[in-house]
Amino acid sequence: MMTPMAKVKALIVGAGVALGGSASADGMDYETVTDLLHLVMSSDRTVYTRMIVNRLAVEEGVIKASEHFEDDKALVLPAQMFRFGSEMVAEETDEFSYSLLSLWPINKQNAPTTPMEKEGLEYIAANPGENFYGEEELGGETYFTAVYPDIAVAEACWACHNDHKDTPRTDFKAGDVMGGVVIRIPM
Amino acid sequence: MKTGTLWILWIALTLGLAAAASARLYVGGDRTVFQPGETSGVHHQFEVSCETCHTSEPFEDQASIRKDLNKTCVTCHKEELKAADDSHPIKKFKNPRMAAYWDRIDARYCTSCHSEHEPEITEAGLLTLPGDYCVACHSEGEQDVRVNRPSHLGLTFDTCASSGCHNYHDNKALYEDFLVKHAGEPWLADDPTHPPSVIARARPRADASEIETYLAAIVAPEDAQGTEADTHWAASAHAAADVGCGGCHAPDAETPAEIEAAWEPAPGEQVCASCHRGQAKTFALGRHGMRRHPELANPRDPERMLKRLGWSEPPEMVVSALEDYLADPAPAPLMSTSEARVDLHAEAMGRDLTCATCHAPHEQDLSFASTGACLTCHSDDHSLAYEDSAHHDLVLAEMAGDLPPGSGVTCATCHMSTSERRGVVMTNHNQNDTLRPNEKMIRPVCMSCHSLEFSIDALADADLVQRNFQGTPDRHIESIDWAVKRVDQPDQGSNQ
Numbered sequence: 001m002m003t004p005m006a007k008v009k010a011l012i013v014g015a016g017v018a019l020g021g022s023a024s025a026d027g028m029d030y031e032t033v034t035d036l037l038h039l040v041m042s043s044d045r046t047v048y049t050r051m052i053v054n055r056l057a058v059e060e061g062v063i064k065a066s067e068h069f070e071d072d073k074a075l076v077l078p079a080q081m082f083r084f085g086s087e088m089v090a091e092e093t094d095e096f097s098y099s100l101l102s103l104w105p106i107n108k109q110n111a112p113t114t115p116m117e118k119e120g121l122e123y124i125a126a127n128p129g130e131n132f133y134g135e136e137e138l139g140g141e142t143y144f145t146a147v148y149p150d151i152a153v154a155e156a157c158w159a160c161h162n163d164h165k166d167t168p169r170t171d172f173k174a175g176d177v178m179g180g181v182v183i184r185i186p187m
Numbered sequence: 188m189k190t191g192t193l194w195i196l197w198i199a200l201t202l203g204l205a206a207a208a209s210a211r212l213y214v215g216g217d218r219t220v221f222q223p224g225e226t227s228g229v230h231h232q233f234e235v236s237c238e239t240c241h242t243s244e245p246f247e248d249q250a251s252i253r254k255d256l257n258k259t260c261v262t263c264h265k266e267e268l269k270a271a272d273d274s275h276p277i278k279k280f281k282n283p284r285m286a287a288y289w290d291r292i293d294a295r296y297c298t299s300c301h302s303e304h305e306p307e308i309t310e311a312g313l314l315t316l317p318g319d320y321c322v323a324c325h326s327e328g329e330q331d332v333r334v335n336r337p338s339h340l341g342l343t344f345d346t347c348a349s350s351g352c353h354n355y356h357d358n359k360a361l362y363e364d365f366l367v368k369h370a371g372e373p374w375l376a377d378d379p380t381h382p383p384s385v386i387a388r389a390r391p392r393a394d395a396s397e398i399e400t401y402l403a404a405i406v407a408p409e410d411a412q413g414t415e416a417d418t419h420w421a422a423s424a425h426a427a428a429d430v431g432c433g434g435c436h437a438p439d440a441e442t443p444a445e446i447e448a449a450w451e452p453a454p455g456e457q458v459c460a461s462c463h464r465g466q467a468k469t470f471a472l473g474r475h476g477m478r479r480h481p482e483l484a485n486p487r488d489p490e491r492m493l494k495r496l497g498w499s500e501p502p503e504m505v506v507s508a509l510e511d512y513l514a515d516p517a518p519a520p521l522m523s524t525s526e527a528r529v530d531l532h533a534e535a536m537g538r539d540l541t542c543a544t545c546h547a548p549h550e551q552d553l554s555f556a557s558t559g560a561c562l563t564c565h566s567d568d569h570s571l572a573y574e575d576s577a578h579h580d581l582v583l584a585e586m587a588g589d590l591p592p593g594s595g596v597t598c599a600t601c602h603m604s605t606s607e608r609r610g611v612v613m614t615n616h617n618q619n620d621t622l623r624p625n626e627k628m629i630r631p632v633c634m635s636c637h638s639l640e641f642s643i644d645a646l647a648d649a650d651l652v653q654r655n656f657q658g659t660p661d662r663h664i665e666s667i668d669w670a671v672k673r674v675d676q677p678d679q680g681s682n683q
Contacts, residue, residue: 068364070272087278097282111329113284139286165674184283 031133034146034183037096041082041181046153049078054154065156078156079110094186100150102179104169106161110179114138120147121180128177135187143184150179224304227313229619232477232522238484240303253296260297263482267620271357271627291323292316300355312623319344321353338669351626351647351664360629360639366670372638379636383605385593387553387612388585393422407432408447419549430462435548459542466616467542473617475540478522524564535564557599558582572655573598596636604631625652640667 028036053075057065066074076084082100090097103121105111112118120132124147132147152158158172172178218235226234233239243255261268261277268276279285280294293299302308302315309315322344325332332339332347347353353361393401401421405412411432420426425434433440435458437449460467470476477483489509493501521539524531538544545560552559558579562570573579582595602618621628625646633642644660645651651660 068362071365086282087276090278090281094281097284099282099284108329108335109279113287113329117284138283139289141283143283182284186283 030144030185030187031146033096033185034133034144035131037098037183038146038148038181041085041098042148042150044085045078045082045150048081049156050154053078054156058154058156058159065160077160079107096183096185098181098183100179101182102150104161104167105179106164106166116145117147117182120145120182123147124149124180125177132180142187144187146183148181148183149177150181152176152178222304225306226303227306227309229474229477230303230313231528232474232526233480233483236484239482253298257296257298259482260301263480264297268356272359273356274358275355288324292320317345318349319347320355321347336669336673338672351643352666354624354626357624357627360626360634361643361666363670363673366639366667367674369634369639370667370671372640374638374641376636380591380593381596381600381605381632381635382593383607383612384595384600385591386607386610387605387614388592388595390424393427397427398422401426405432406443406446407436408450411436411450411452416549419547423549423551425549425551435459454548456542459546463542465613469620470542470616473619475522475618476616478520529565530567530570531564532566535566538564554582554586554597557597557603561598561602568653569655570598572653572657576655576657578656601628601632604628606631643667 053065056063057075064072064074065077066072067077067080068074069076069080079100086098086100099110101110101112101117101121103112103118103125112121114136116134116136120134123132124130128149131149134145136143136145152172152174155174157178158174158176161167161172161178162170218237221237222234225231240256240259242259243252247255275294277295277297280288285294288294300316300320301313303313305315310318314320321332324330325347326344348355359365398418398421402417405417405421420432433446435454436451437446438454438458438461440446440449456467471479471481490501490506493506493509521541524538524540525536542548545556547555558573562573578596578600581590582597584590585592585595599614599618602622603614603616604621605612605614607613621631626643629639629642629646633646637645641660643664643666644662645656647664648660648662651658
């Protein structure tokens, strides 16, 4: 039986080989690992946003998406979907961690908390199409920190973020960098 | 005596004393002497069963001990926190991006706020931090509440959790959008009934002819028949559900002869639990049934302990001698009212709590189980005031037929919340489930009849709670007003 972590590692290595990344018997460099992790995250996130939320809530209007999805009997918001996954990972392992942050968060919890998060989010907003990589020390441990742009892929993204009562920014449009995915691996 | 001899004597005595103390700790006797301080709340019911919380191996490092200890908190409180949609879940703080907060209050560990065995600093809810603990994280940066909520500018941090506005864990009835959604509702609904109680109390009663039929079909030993129990049973839901005498007094028997042979005059609570599983399970989660909690450490096992101490094959004789020495099964099998730490009537002392304490086994008198039984023991102000309360008047009116079923509010209506699933009503027998903080009661109980606003105000008035809600709240909590204002005039308060 494989442990969940072993499965994740096998998946990453498998995906790495398929993509021709720098995977080898000696292991992968941090950047390749976070790139691959992010590829899985952003693909799943886009699928959920476009094929579930945008289709059912915006285009067909058959169900709402709501932050209070239980009380409102609604779909989980894409940002919550992402966060619940990351919290589930946090319960299983501390070999990596990730979060979805923004310089313009609706939920203040998702504003940058470390100087590197702020630097990374500013960098990806100013340099569309580029990622940010760095090293930072948190709680006495050194981390490899990667920040990837999170792009507005469907109307559901900007419609909700522009209209929400707590949003600090109201002019998002298709293709904008709305925030970033931060992935950390302890070195 | 020579100095050398004195040294030897001192070492021998010290070792002897240490051996006696550890023998007591590891293998025998009453261990209350090892308690660093009284435990709080329900924990006192199993405090001598140390291994329930202290699971680490001897001589482990402090970090591992903290981890192990905190794991045991979650073992028992996990479901409750999940149901509360915990506002500060541990998993949120595990991410290294929260490292700056770990130095303020390390929310990755329950024990950062809830430290046991410290009665002198323990507040309600086993809080062992000063009441203004929110200040640690919500007074600066992105989390500064005074920046995010201008309405909170003049407020002090000792009022966040004491005002009826916020809880650290459970804000299911207090979150902003919920406040807005229920703003402006009348204090009392047009049709004030508690929906699951409507179903439970509208159950049709057996008529005279049905009772005759049930009585005629009784199968029981001759000497057990002809008492009042027969007629009580024939009018009960057990008779209607085809649960005959043998169902409880001889559960494995089928034929009349087998029933007579296997007859048990006073069946134990495990017979009740064999059908009423949900009730038995929840009973073990509250204070009345805590000694049956499935996560409590088992009584100490001398053989296992001797093996742990390095004696791989202890002789049978030593093990049985030790078992005899262990006079205190830890914890004691049942909780007696004499051990309770709440106000009880003097005549209620020394009683064990089983199903039959509140439920007369044949009668199934739910009005006794839902009020009378409680008041037999409990003598605090809130309980003593109940029979003079408006809630009790409603019970009387419902019994007189002046109000529809589900109108009366008994002790159980509020303290043993009922839920309905596909027409079946299940009563939560953990009567502590919604008790602390009391805002937990708002959604499953209060809001069946009252507005959110009235419920928040009433529960925030401790004197009113003590008077069992005779009168009106002496305060108004402005949370709903502020939430509505923020939505109506977003430029005056929201983050835009």
